[in-house]
Amino acid sequence: MASATWSPQIPAGADRTGPTGDVGASPPSPAGGGTHAMIVQDVARVQNRIKALLRSRGVAVAGKSVYSEKGREEFLEKLPHASRGAATVLYAQYDAVKAKDSSHAWSCQSPRGV
Numbered sequence: 001m002a003s004a005t006w007s008p009q010i011p012a013g014a015d016r017t018g019p020t021g022d023v024g025a026s027p028p029s030p031a032g033g034g035t036h037a038m039i040v041q042d043v044a045r046v047q048n049r050i051k052a053l054l055r056s057r058g059v060a061v062a063g064k065s066v067y068s069e070k071g072r073e074e075f076l077e078k079l080p081h082a083s084r085g086a087a088t089v090l091y092a093q094y095d096a097v098k099a100k101d102s103s104h105a106w107s108c109q110s111p112r113g114v
Helices: 035-056 069-078 081-107
Strands: none
Touching: 035 081, 069 081
8 A cells, every 4th residue: 555645734636846946845935035023033032042141040131221331231140150151152142133223224325316
């Protein structure tokens, strides 16, 4: 008796190629089209990690003040000394991703009159 293969992702008889003819290929994106979305996801991911670290150490966190320069110093003081290194690394990641976000936004602006 032959065993049947079942695939929940691709219905039987469906075309298994992408628009370029390659199996599993995704459609080509416009220049820089997905970059902004990736940066926004990176910012959100680092923000979530910062808040998760603080909450896991018993520090109540609400709002966005935790990301500001003044707010971050306040929250770092509330952390146990052993956890401050991890928080400092996460804040450095946040600053780097935010810098990338602002530089990407600047580079995507078209010059006026064009």
